[in-house]
Amino acid sequence: MGDFIKHPFVDAPDRNPAPLIPGDQLVFTSEEKKQIQTWISRYPTADGAIMRALWLAQEKFSFLPPEVIKLVAEEVGIPYANAYGVATFYTQYFKEKKGKHVLDVCTCFSCQLCGGYDMLHYIEEKLGVHKGETTKDGLFTVQEAECLGACGTAPMLQITNGTFVHNLNKDKVDALLDALREGKMPAFTSVTLPQDEDEMGGNRRTDVNSVESYIVPPVSETVS
Amino acid sequence: MEEKKTKAGDWRSYQRVLLPPVKDLHKLDVYEKHEGYKALREVLTTDKWDPTSVTNEVKKSGLKGRGGAGFPTGLKWSFMPPVDPNIPRFLCCNGDESEPGTFKDRQLMEYNPHLVFEGMLIASYAMSIKTGYLYIRGEFADWITLMEEELEKAYAKGYVGKNIMGSGFSCEIVIHKGAGAYICGEESSLMSSLEGQRAYPRVKPPFPAQKGVWGYPTTINNVETLTCVPLIINKGGEWFSKIGASSHPGPVLYGISGHVNRPGVFEYPTGMLISDLIDEVAGGMRGGKKLKALIPGGSSTPILRADQIVGVTMDADSLRDAGSMMGTSGMLIMDEDVDIVSWLRRITQFYHHESCGQCTPCREGTGWLENIVTRLDEGNGQLRDLDILLDLCTQMEGRTVCALADAAAWPIRYTIDRFRSEFEAKCRPENVPSGGVLETA
Ligand SMILES: Cc1cc2nc3c(=O)[nH]c(=O)nc-3n(C[C@H](O)[C@H](O)[C@H](O)COP(=O)(O)O)c2cc1C
Ligand code: SF4
Ligand code: FES
Numbered sequence: 001m002g003d004f005i006k007h008p009f010v011d012a013p014d015r016n017p018a019p020l021i022p023g024d025q026l027v028f029t030s031e032e033k034k035q036i037q038t039w040i041s042r043y044p045t046a047d048g049a050i051m052r053a054l055w056l057a058q059e060k061f062s063f064l065p066p067e068v069i070k071l072v073a074e075e076v077g078i079p080y081a082n083a084y085g086v087a088t089f090y091t092q093y094f095k096e097k098k099g100k101h102v103l104d105v106c107t108c109f110s111c112q113l114c115g116g117y118d119m120l121h122y123i124e125e126k127l128g129v130h131k132g133e134t135t136k137d138g139l140f141t142v143q144e145a146e147c148l149g150a151c152g153t154a155p156m157l158q159i160t161n162g163t164f165v166h167n168l169n170k171d172k173v174d175a176l177l178d179a180l181r182e183g184k185m186p187a188f189t190s191v192t193l194p195q196d197e198d199e200m201g202g203n204r205r206t207d208v209n210s211v212e213s214y215i216v217p218p219v220s221e222t223v224s
Numbered sequence: 225m226e227e228k229k230t231k232a233g234d235w236r237s238y239q240r241v242l243l244p245p246v247k248d249l250h251k252l253d254v255y256e257k258h259e260g261y262k263a264l265r266e267v268l269t270t271d272k273w274d275p276t277s278v279t280n281e282v283k284k285s286g287l288k289g290r291g292g293a294g295f296p297t298g299l300k301w302s303f304m305p306p307v308d309p310n311i312p313r314f315l316c317c318n319g320d321e322s323e324p325g326t327f328k329d330r331q332l333m334e335y336n337p338h339l340v341f342e343g344m345l346i347a348s349y350a351m352s353i354k355t356g357y358l359y360i361r362g363e364f365a366d367w368i369t370l371m372e373e374e375l376e377k378a379y380a381k382g383y384v385g386k387n388i389m390g391s392g393f394s395c396e397i398v399i400h401k402g403a404g405a406y407i408c409g410e411e412s413s414l415m416s417s418l419e420g421q422r423a424y425p426r427v428k429p430p431f432p433a434q435k436g437v438w439g440y441p442t443t444i445n446n447v448e449t450l451t452c453v454p455l456i457i458n459k460g461g462e463w464f465s466k467i468g469a470s471s472h473p474g475p476v477l478y479g480i481s482g483h484v485n486r487p488g489v490f491e492y493p494t495g496m497l498i499s500d501l502i503d504e505v506a507g508g509m510r511g512g513k514k515l516k517a518l519i520p521g522g523s524s525t526p527i528l529r530a531d532q533i534v535g536v537t538m539d540a541d542s543l544r545d546a547g548s549m550m551g552t553s554g555m556l557i558m559d560e561d562v563d564i565v566s567w568l569r570r571i572t573q574f575y576h577h578e579s580c581g582q583c584t585p586c587r588e589g590t591g592w593l594e595n596i597v598t599r600l601d602e603g604n605g606q607l608r609d610l611d612i613l614l615d616l617c618t619q620m621e622g623r624t625v626c627a628l629a630d631a632a633a634w635p636i637r638y639t640i641d642r643f644r645s646e647f648e649a650k651c652r653p654e655n656v657p658s659g660g661v662l663e664t665a
Pocket of ligand 2: 578579580582583587624625626627629
């Protein structure tokens with residue numbers, strides 16, 4: 001409570017920090033350049049492609065320090081300031097180095113009521129870090145996320161801006177962390193509509209795993 | 225139990241159309257077997273249809289936007305200025321879906337992506353648009369990959385692109401990947417984001433139909449809204465207007481989450497009794513608990529107490545009379561154990577985090593709301609904090625560029641209005657349970 005009025009001093013970011021990515025690695029391959037050009041061709045002005053280009057850079061370099069943003073801006077052909085503004089506006093672009101796997105645990109609204117905080121705190125305890133921090137081995141970063149659009153399967157989390165893991169409970173978290181440590185990413189799961197139980201025919205996708213656990217919903221410990 | 229007559233009619237035998245029970249419907253060949261792209265073919269290749277008659281059919285259907293505001297879709301389309309061959313025009317399909325409690329568009333993109341494309345193409349034809357952008361939030365990365373695969377197939381088969389089905393009509397669809405910002409769902413912010421800027425909303429007017437993306441005429445519709453369009457063409461506007469509540473017709477995806485036995489997305493007509501949705505559709509309250517409150521359509525729609533939903537149906541009129549809104553029909557069901565103040569605190573945190581920071585009442589106001597509700601939740605509040613909160617809400621509502629400030633103020637206003645005793649109980653320290661649901665860490 002004490003910090004209700006207190007505002008922390010924040011240092012202005014260094015305008016020209018020492019580069020974190022060595023210069024010889026700071027290039028796009030010709031294929032990547034071609035991909036960026038394809039994206040540019042889909043918009044009336046090159047600016048439209050900046051978000052996709054930043055995504056590509058983030059996948060390549062794992063995060064977006066200023067020198068990477070500069071590289072992207074040059075490739076797309078827009079001012080660095082614009083690209084920097086975009087990169088810093090959106091939460092999914094990582095401005096600093098994160099763990100190999102970023103766990104975005106949703107604690108918003110529905111997930112809160114279904115035990116999202118239980119899951120967040122369980123993960124924090126298991127990994128020995130607070131939200132926003134990275135484990136010492138550099139494997140995991142734990143973050144608190146806003147609604148990820150999967151409230152029907154709350155509580156849930158997302159792994160490094162990718163796969164969703166639905167209907168979390170402690171066993172599932174244990175299994176997930178073990179699998180990630182072994183380098184195994186969970187498969188994309190298709191959330192079968194409850195309305196679609198098999199006797200009704202179902203509109204399942206057969207090309208992805210489905211989730212059955214809605215039948216026995218995980219019940220949160222603190223709330224219901 | 226005695227059978228109640230509802231606006232949704234005989235909903236138990238309702239046949240789904242947006243998410244029909246067809247396995248692998250996302251695959252193009254399966255979709256083609258189930259009337260896929262039939263509406264588009266009819267619109268493009270028969271004399272029955274021209275852009276005006278398509279718009280009129282949509283008007284006749286009574287379709288209202290499913291993105292939150294519930295604006296009549298046909299009317300919105302007719303706001304587009306007359307065609308000028310030198311001025312490009314754009315369609316944006318809003319798949320940002322970040323309103324907490326809303327998760328229906330994702331289901332459409334997962335199970336029926338071609339219906340989304342078909343809807344976009346028919347809408348583009350009706351407004352003589354040559355490029356449609358499908359904006360999908362960045363968190364849906366897996367779904368974007370799936371959609372792009374399917375889009376490629378649709379291109380290869382000539383359903384999208386140049387000279388579609390030899391009709392001379394060309395239309396491109398571009399999938400734009402967001403990167404995590406709630407505000408991008410707001411239409412003018414979505415346009416800024418598409419243009420590769422920070423996603424700041426813009427002052428309206430000018431409205432998108434006059435000055436939209438890159439300054440050109442633009443129409444923005446929600447994913448679910450556009451998926452209704454091929455159905456309207458296939459079965460007629462009149463068929464559509466007879467489904468569900470007459471003033472707000474059509475099939476709708478109810479996203480039910482929270483303390484129910486079977487949370488999920490359910491397709492039914494509008495005008496469903498809320499009690500039917502909870503007790504039958506969603507399998508009843510979890511653990512046999514009592515209902516305490518619910519949110520009918522995403523976090524910014526006003527909360528309703530259990531005693532306020534008796535006889536209330538899910539359509540714009542009935543919900544307005546009950547003191548709430550249809551919103552996105554993402555319903556959150558809360559049982560008797562929920563601590564309303566702690567829950568509200570999490571919502572204020574959400575809006576504080578997501579405010580884009582352009583307008584002072586919103587940037588500062590959402591922070592103050594969060595601080596004060598946090599103080600109340602922790603048991604350090606005073607009674608007059610409630611008045612401060614309500615005063616703050618008044619100063620935020622309607623004074624900003626976009627409606628996020630209103631969306632942030634309403635939950636506070638209505639929750640205090642409807643659960644005042646819970647706030648008062650928390651003001652006295654001896655009544656505060658240690659910690660509450662939320663913890664400060
Ligand atoms: C703060 C804010 C967030 C919004 N988020 C969304 C969203 O995530 N998805 C959506 O479809 N509409 C959203 N809207 C509504 C859009 O601005 C717009 O009204 C809607 O996409 C229009 O489509 P419709 O006419 O088909 O409903 C939001 C509006 C506001 C003010
Ligand atoms: S109301 Fe809030 S979110 Fe909307 S433009 Fe103003 S500061 Fe940004
Ligand atoms: S609240 Fe967690 S996914 Fe919506």
